[in-house]
Amino acid sequence: MTVAAMWEARAADGRGAELAAWIREFALPAVRGAAGLVRTELFSAPGERVLLITWWSGEPPRSEMFAVIADPPAELLGRPVHRWSFTSEHVE
Template sequence: MTVALMWEARAVPGGGADLLAWAGEAVRELPGRPLRRETFRAPQDRVLVITWWDAPYDADLPELPEPEGELITRPVHRWRFESLGSV
């Protein structure tokens, strides 16, 4: 089974580049390596990271933490999905 973990955060105004750099470093520091990883950015300084893992849905998987300091405007949003395959 493939499990996708999604992590989304909104940076303080003008802090999108800093949050993007922080997320890139945090992904590299995760214990274990995902099958795949993708990083996105959106208006309002939002950053989204999706990692794919070969694991059961309820597996204990490494997730990106909350950024320390004043990088974000609200708590991080996290979701877990089971992949149904690609088209």
């Protein structure tokens, strides 16, 4: 079984690049080497949104998937971070 943990935030106006840089500098190193981690993907989208998807083998506890990624500094955020997880059902 593969679980995808998705971490998404909307940056404060004009701070999307800074939020993405914060993720590369702090969140990605924090998650590297975590037990069960398969891969990470970082995305950006219109509206100053940044999305980090971490892929896990097995079914790690939800607390482990998200505990390693802290919230960024409040001044970088346009709203609170959203976190959710999905279980892979089909891949081609």
